[in-house]
Amino acid sequence: MSDVNSNFVGSVPKYYDSALVPVIFIDYAQDLAKLVIEREPKSVLELATGTGVVTRLLRDGVSQECEIFASDLNEPMLEVARQKFKADEAVSFQTIDAMEIPFEDHSVDVMVCQFGVMFFPDKVKSYREVLRILRPGGHYFFNAWDSHAFNPFAAVGQRVVEEAFPDDSPGFYKVPFHYHDAEEMKRDMNDAGFSSVEVERKQIKKKIPSQESFAKGFIYGNPIGEEIRMRGGDPDAMVEKVRDAMEAEFGKDPAEMPLSAFFVTGHK
Numbered sequence: 381m382s383d384v385n386s387n388f389v390g391s392v393p394k395y396y397d398s399a400l401v402p403v404i405f406i407d408y409a410q411d412l413a414k415l416v417i418e419r420e421p422k423s424v425l426e427l428a429t430g431t432g433v434v435t436r437l438l439r440d441g442v443s444q445e446c447e448i449f450a451s452d453l454n455e456p457m458l459e460v461a462r463q464k465f466k467a468d469e470a471v472s473f474q475t476i477d478a479m480e481i482p483f484e485d486h487s488v489d490v491m492v493c494q495f496g497v498m499f500f501p502d503k504v505k506s507y508r509e510v511l512r513i514l515r516p517g518g519h520y521f522f523n524a525w526d527s528h529a530f531n532p533f534a535a536v537g538q539r540v541v542e543e544a545f546p547d548d549s550p551g552f553y554k555v556p557f558h559y560h561d562a563e564e565m566k567r568d569m570n571d572a573g574f575s576s577v578e579v580e581r582k583q584i585k586k587k588i589p590s591q592e593s594f595a596k597g598f599i600y601g602n603p604i605g606e607e608i609r610m611r612g613g614d615p616d617a618m619v620e621k622v623r624d625a626m627e628a629e630f631g632k633d634p635a636e637m638p639l640s641a642f643f644v645t646g647h648k
């Protein structure tokens with residue numbers, strides 16, 4: 381996996397937050413935040429926070445006394461996340477690589493990560509870090525996308541970029557959807573030392589209010605925009621192609637599409 385796939389920088393966070401989060405991330409964020417809130421934690425550490433969709437729900441849902449630490453590899457994503465909080469709302473933001481987490485052993489009640497683990501080059505190493513940091517009796521909740529077959533918007537996007545660059549197609553849209561084997565997830569968690577692990581598949585139908593806006597997010601709200609530029613392509617033209625291909629697949633606005641993801645829980 382090349383670094384470009386983890387490069388959520390420049391104008392990516394703005395498009396990601398405005399055009400992708402409301403369509404493909406918000407519903408799963410609500411499900412994941414609910415799992416954390418139900419545990420009534422006194423401290424939460426979030427990995428791969430991005431623009432803070434889960435963080436916002438957590439701050440609204442957990443007790444005032446609960447400390448929330450929100451982290452991400454890319455500071456520009458956290459800059460957008462910070463804007464979602466008033467000065468008196470206690471959330472600490474920190475740039476952290478999820479494979480080397482500068483927290484003490486047994487220091488946090490619950491850890492959470494929405495759609496981040498697919499980008500971690502060494503997932504077992506990251507899970508080992510989580511286990512080290514969790515207090516005995518603590519929990520780790522994360523989710524990861526199902527395959528292209530069950531997230532057809534991603535298959536459409538991948539097909540469009542492969543048609544545009546048949547000899548050297550951008551690889552970004554394979555990355556978030558490559559980790560979709562429940563047995564592999566359990567095995568990785570077990571290898572890291574988690575003995576109690578549950579995996580659940582959650583499938584939903586989601587309305588896309590504007591496929592034009594979603595297509596813009598699809599190209600400009602991900603590192604794929606940079607991959608297209610690196611190949612001499614025109615991202616605006618790709619937005620049009622993605623929009624047309626989405627309409628052909630799902631119909632005119634407001635269309636509906638299926639989404640599918642795995643939710644993994646590890647108990648310490």
Ligand SMILES: C[S@@+](CC[C@H](N)C(=O)[O-])C[C@H]1O[C@@H](n2cnc3c(N)ncnc32)[C@H](O)[C@@H]1O
Pocket residue numbers: 386388401405409427428429430431432433434451452453454457476477478479493494495496499500501
């Ligand atoms: C698809 S976004 C998910 C963001 C957010 N959790 C959400 O639900 O919108 C993936 C995030 O993973 C972050 N990321 C990639 N590699 C990482 C790493 N090694 N450690 C921590 N975060 C990483 C990216 O910066 C990006 O914000």
